[in-house]
Amino acid sequence: MGNLTATRPPQPWTAPTATDPVAVTLRLPGSKSMTARALVLSALANGSSTLDRPLRARDTELMAGGLRGLGAHVSISDDERWLVRPHRLVGPAHVDVGLAGTVMRFLPPVAGLAAGRVTFDGDQQARVRPLGPLIGALRSLGVRIDTPASGSLPLAVLGTGRVAGGEVVIDASASSQLVSGLLLAAPRFDRGLVVRHEGPPVPSAPHLRMTVQMLRAAGAAVDDGAPDVWAVEPGPLAGRGWEIEPDLSGAVPFFAAALVTGGEVTLQGWPRSSMQPVEQLRSLLTRMGGEVTLTTAGLTVRGTDGVHGLTADLSDVSELTPALTALAMLADSPSRLTGVGHIRGHETDRLAALAREFTALGADITESADGLEIRPRPLRGGTFRTYADHRMAHAAAVAGLAVPGIEVDDVTCTSKTMPEFPALWSAMVTGKS
Structure with missing residues (x-):
């Protein structure tokens, strides 16, 4: 295709x-949500991963392309099984987010782990999708990000190859993806991450549960026992086979x-x-x-x-x-x-x-x-x-x-x-x- x-x-x-x-x-x-998360976790893992029956669509191709630009080997030539081999994350790179909320919210935290400048932009409508709380959270963790005054796309992440981690407070009432994006990269942060949501309820709670389940399946230690608090311990992620629903x-x-x-x-x-x-x-x-x-x-x-x-x-x-x-x-x-x-x-x-x-x-x-x-x-x-x-x-x-x-x-x-x-x-x- x-x-x-x-x-x-x-x-x-x-x-x-x-x-x-x-x-x-x-x-x-296959599920867009599962395919996107599996791609990110696979690119951050210590070994190779496969995605069986993934979704091939614009959003997931953009995700694969963004990770490939950051240095991961992502092969999507086979519609039934994709292969991801992680590699050192590097810039300079450009990520086209299209109109995909997953790409614009999952990859900036990953870009913070890359050594070099990573720019993000997408379709015109993408520039008005909520992104500010994620940018603020990453900045509070020490990640340098250049954005327009509106705090939206286009943006540039000036990665140093590591993120210290720690604790962030975020209002994720606009999208659960704002939390998921932080959690997916958190095992690679030096001190892991504690995310506290403060604000109206986070929508789409099942998507957050999916993020936590898939992190655990990749070997991460995640504590989501307290309402609106997610704690991820630092540690390696394992390459594995993902069966996409x-x-x-x-x-x-x-x-x-x-x-x-x-x-x-x-x-x-x-x-x-x-x-x-x-x-x-x-x-x-x-x-x-x-x-x-x-x-x-x-x-x-x-x-x-x-x-x-x-x-x-x-x-x-x-x-x-x-x-x-x-x-x-x-x-x-x-x-x-x-x-x-x-x-x-x-x-x-x-x-x-x-x-x-x-x-x-x-x-x-x-x-x-x-x-x-x-x-x-x-x-x-x-x-x-x-x-x-x-x-x-x-x-x-x-x-x-x-x-x-x-x-x-x-x-x-x-x-x-x-x-x-x-x-x-x-x-x-x-x-x-």
Whole structure:
């Protein structure tokens, strides 16, 4: 597969409308979150590592490219197994973060361990994504960073080959990635690291648990027993084989299709014990009218008696908000989604974008400070803008199952996490590959 990091021209796409219940068994690409963390931990390890069934998408290719620029050997020529051999981290280097929150937040702490100047920049929208708390934390640890007055991209890390470590206080209420980025590099800091969060609750707690679990799997000693405090001891990380789970967030639009059409969707390769928030997803889909089962065949979602509205705090699973919003548009009762004010700082202001685009299709949807209120009524076709946000395209696809004529302005944004999405989606809906 070719390189996905280059900018592509816009590609309009008509979301296909379902005429029959969908019935499909899918094997989706690997988890973006697991792939990104495994790449970083492997580059900081003492020996070689492999990633089995990783996600090949723009975000993960940018992560691999950034680590390669810092000196690690990262081979991604085989789609099924990537190889990482660590090497001394050096500059000068440049990291293109694209629009990837993982790259812009996970690699500056790594760059602090490199000897030399490492610059970071990305897409225009990346320059407004929250980064200031991470920059402040690294500076408090003695890492020299040059940034604009706004405290955002573009920036330069002036690494000395080591970071002393110690203790930092950070407000990570904008993104759990601000904590994860510090923790992933912390075993390589001279004195390890204690991170204390002070501020509103950290969103996406399952992603922080994933970070801690993967650090421990690589041999790090991590204490997360106290609320909002994470302590990582200094020490070596072991090279190892990483089995990357299918991407749960990427699966949600497909599962939503089962509810909308009264069909059945099975995601193959789902592990019995997962690092992703499968129980939260199971609860949400069940409340909205789905039947969710886990068997040796995979994770299966079946539509039953239509789609139901719900009131839900999505703070732990905010990535699901766009697809669940589309699902709520097609429900038989109103929905209220809360706890996701922080997604205003994602690839775009997702709350404003969802409200704006669905209103243009005739929806009755209003923004609140931290969520959306949705009162279902018939929608009409029309142009649906994505704002270069893959999750917006997913939302349009879900709505398009029941609403003919939804035209996505640019489906290439799905290459960020799932380049195969348009083809997989159309094959599911039409029954033709």
